[in-house]
Amino acid sequence: MTELSNLVAESVERLRRDNPLVQCLTNIVVANITANVLLAAGAVPAMVDNAEESEGFASAADGVLVNTGTPYRETAEAMVAAARGAASSGTPWVLDPVAAGMPWRTQVSLDALSVGAPAVIRANASEVLALAGTAASARGPEAGDTVEGALASAAQLVRSYGTAVAISGPVDHIVDAHRHVTVSSGHEWMTRVTGVGCSLGALTAAFAAVQSDHVIAAASATAMLCVAAERAAARSVGPGGFAQALMDELFLVSPDEVGERGGLRDVTA
Amino acid sequence: MTELSNLVAESVERLRRDNPLVQCLTNIVVANITANVLLAAGAVPAMVDNAEESEGFASAADGVLVNTGTPYRETAEAMVAAARGAASSGTPWVLDPVAAGMPWRTQVSLDALSVGAPAVIRANASEVLALAGTAASARGPEAGDTVEGALASAAQLVRSYGTAVAISGPVDHIVDAHRHVTVSSGHEWMTRVTGVGCSLGALTAAFAAVQSDHVIAAASATAMLCVAAERAAARSVGPGGFAQALMDELFLVSPDEVGERGGLRDVTA
Amino acid sequence: MTELSNLVAESVERLRRDNPLVQCLTNIVVANITANVLLAAGAVPAMVDNAEESEGFASAADGVLVNTGTPYRETAEAMVAAARGAASSGTPWVLDPVAAGMPWRTQVSLDALSVGAPAVIRANASEVLALAGTAASARGPEAGDTVEGALASAAQLVRSYGTAVAISGPVDHIVDAHRHVTVSSGHEWMTRVTGVGCSLGALTAAFAAVQSDHVIAAASATAMLCVAAERAAARSVGPGGFAQALMDELFLVSPDEVGERGGLRDVTA
Numbered sequence: 040m041t042e043l044s045n046l047v048a049e050s051v052e053r054l055r056r057d058n059p060l061v062q063c064l065t066n067i068v069v070a071n072i073t074a075n076v077l078l079a080a081g082a083v084p085a086m087v088d089n090a091e092e093s094e095g096f097a098s099a100a101d102g103v104l105v106n107t108g109t110p111y112r113e114t115a116e117a118m119v120a121a122a123r124g125a126a127s128s129g130t131p132w133v134l135d136p137v138a139a140g141m142p143w144r145t146q147v148s149l150d151a152l153s154v155g156a157p158a159v160i161r162a163n164a165s166e167v168l169a170l171a172g173t174a175a176s177a178r179g180p181e182a183g184d185t186v187e188g189a190l191a192s193a194a195q196l197v198r199s200y201g202t203a204v205a206i207s208g209p210v211d212h213i214v215d216a217h218r219h220v221t222v223s224s225g226h227e228w229m230t231r232v233t234g235v236g237c238s239l240g241a242l243t244a245a246f247a248a249v250q251s252d253h254v255i256a257a258a259s260a261t262a263m264l265c266v267a268a269e270r271a272a273a274r275s276v277g278p279g280g281f282a283q284a285l286m287d288e289l290f291l292v293s294p295d296e297v298g299e300r301g302g303l304r305d306v307t308a
Numbered sequence: 309m310t311e312l313s314n315l316v317a318e319s320v321e322r323l324r325r326d327n328p329l330v331q332c333l334t335n336i337v338v339a340n341i342t343a344n345v346l347l348a349a350g351a352v353p354a355m356v357d358n359a360e361e362s363e364g365f366a367s368a369a370d371g372v373l374v375n376t377g378t379p380y381r382e383t384a385e386a387m388v389a390a391a392r393g394a395a396s397s398g399t400p401w402v403l404d405p406v407a408a409g410m411p412w413r414t415q416v417s418l419d420a421l422s423v424g425a426p427a428v429i430r431a432n433a434s435e436v437l438a439l440a441g442t443a444a445s446a447r448g449p450e451a452g453d454t455v456e457g458a459l460a461s462a463a464q465l466v467r468s469y470g471t472a473v474a475i476s477g478p479v480d481h482i483v484d485a486h487r488h489v490t491v492s493s494g495h496e497w498m499t500r501v502t503g504v505g506c507s508l509g510a511l512t513a514a515f516a517a518v519q520s521d522h523v524i525a526a527a528s529a530t531a532m533l534c535v536a537a538e539r540a541a542a543r544s545v546g547p548g549g550f551a552q553a554l555m556d557e558l559f560l561v562s563p564d565e566v567g568e569r570g571g572l573r574d575v576t577a
Numbered sequence: 578m579t580e581l582s583n584l585v586a587e588s589v590e591r592l593r594r595d596n597p598l599v600q601c602l603t604n605i606v607v608a609n610i611t612a613n614v615l616l617a618a619g620a621v622p623a624m625v626d627n628a629e630e631s632e633g634f635a636s637a638a639d640g641v642l643v644n645t646g647t648p649y650r651e652t653a654e655a656m657v658a659a660a661r662g663a664a665s666s667g668t669p670w671v672l673d674p675v676a677a678g679m680p681w682r683t684q685v686s687l688d689a690l691s692v693g694a695p696a697v698i699r700a701n702a703s704e705v706l707a708l709a710g711t712a713a714s715a716r717g718p719e720a721g722d723t724v725e726g727a728l729a730s731a732a733q734l735v736r737s738y739g740t741a742v743a744i745s746g747p748v749d750h751i752v753d754a755h756r757h758v759t760v761s762s763g764h765e766w767m768t769r770v771t772g773v774g775c776s777l778g779a780l781t782a783a784f785a786a787v788q789s790d791h792v793i794a795a796a797s798a799t800a801m802l803c804v805a806a807e808r809a810a811a812r813s814v815g816p817g818g819f820a821q822a823l824m825d826e827l828f829l830v831s832p833d834e835v836g837e838r839g840g841l842r843d844v845t846a
Contacts, residue, residue, distance in 0.1 A: 088647060
């Protein structure tokens, strides 16, 4: 295995050994699959997303996810508070700015970013463009922008917030100021089941809790989910069977297999 | 195939080709299965249900679902706003007045209806009666009223709002001012998995986005879900396996099979 | 079969015959699996958890669940109102004080308890300790406290509120002022799927609607879920397949098998 593959395999081992507590402020559509992905992978989910408790809990958690899929007045307030709690106590947090480009929720993400730098911003190409102020889509999360076309905007987010950025697409690109990694594994059915991408954000927060190199953390989460997805698709006839097999495979896949079959590549120039 | 079956098969083809964007303002119990039903069938879900964004998004979406399963102060406000946004921009929207008969949520449905006519009202018999002012149930969505007994109230809703009405039951009846169609397919386990009926509302909004004859749209959604359910039940031992097989079969079923096996009948006198 | 096993088997028969309507005020993560567990077991779920309707609905329902997994301002208000509605009309209600120990939500549980005694408090050991004022955990629901260590606190809750208390763990303990029952069945994957414990709270409310001895009601719910879990695990490779098989087995398991294989024991001195 390459050095990158080894680092990823070690991160998976650490996740399963340390069972990090991951606070998720996420959307009503995917809260269930997100919690199940974390449990199957070896982490412990806690969906504390109200305005009274989110800041304090973020100080005690091992990792925090802020996902703007279905923000409401109270939970939007709680998201900014969670970012503040995470930042003030050094808890790594991940921003998944779902459907950034819609003005109100983009502001929620920017407000969260203003109180403390995240470990990772995980998004698709159009959300990265929107967050960097390059473009805005009125039609939400399913965008036609390419990952490669969003790399310049990702670099800008890296500079502005001192964060890693993970852009998901047919090939995922993960960058920070020092490194550029690609992950080319996975299966098309990952986009035919709601919440697979959102769960990747939560899994990234789980890995950020056990791996301080946040590019490696994001690469580990992506590779683990993608390899599990390939295994799940191989024994399914459609997206329904795939969704439940994915949980089995996150539970069953070995750290070495994630490292070896993840399609991991360090493309840093 | 009959003309009706052909129209339904063509609608299924169109859904899979056009991948309409369907905004869902629905309840916390079924948001996940609703999004997965849309994805499996070929549509693109977006659960934008907050008061800041719902009206604007309804103008940009291809179809909108308003489902009153778990209304809250903010989401109830968002539902009326979404109906307004849909009506003002000509986006077809579907009302699923879950548990109409309970006074507060009945008023939410009536408020939504007052800002613009929906393409389809999809409901069970007791909800149709309640919405038409004929009866009210204090115990919620599981009612003993018969579909046939609700046809007069459905006709009244058709006249009042210029909408189609789809009444679900052992045999589904779909009516507008010109036509009366029945769909007699499906499986009893559809009532043993939460959200199958609610997902039908979302699928109806997806079909209304690609089929301007809204009786055909509702008949297509009903037949597609029912035929997929029959296929799913045939390879399941209980409601758990059925629920995931249903997603597979929505993905796999052919347009012609939906038309042929849907139990579709035009009973217009 | 022992007398206890017979009482449990009879309760399962009654649940399937009477199909009680169970109002659930629960969290966004588990609302779906909770409704599906109730449907598979034979009850009828209704997730009425808004502040406008919860009190009135609790008067009409057969059983009520209050679960503090993801409380918000409005739903916390609705929880206390539901407890009031249940208490004033004699509807049995169950409190599942998820993550009690966190101050705000602990207060929500105490406020609900102050308006009327529940039939059952269902919790893990650390939540029982926290509710009794013995301890408080900042990290939420996954606690290291043992069931046996929480029995004194459970006895205190029994005295304070005239309720039964069901403590879940490797062996479940269920107590009231007169009886102490243990249930030692189940499978470790019950903790690898989110919402199994929360669903047990809802199933306990369903049984409390058909069985006025609330220790027997809680024992029946626990044994039914645990026996179904054992059957489900026996035909699954991981937590994903297990989750859906669990629904099948709740639907398929016979009353006698629940009584016989539930690992039920009356340990009253």
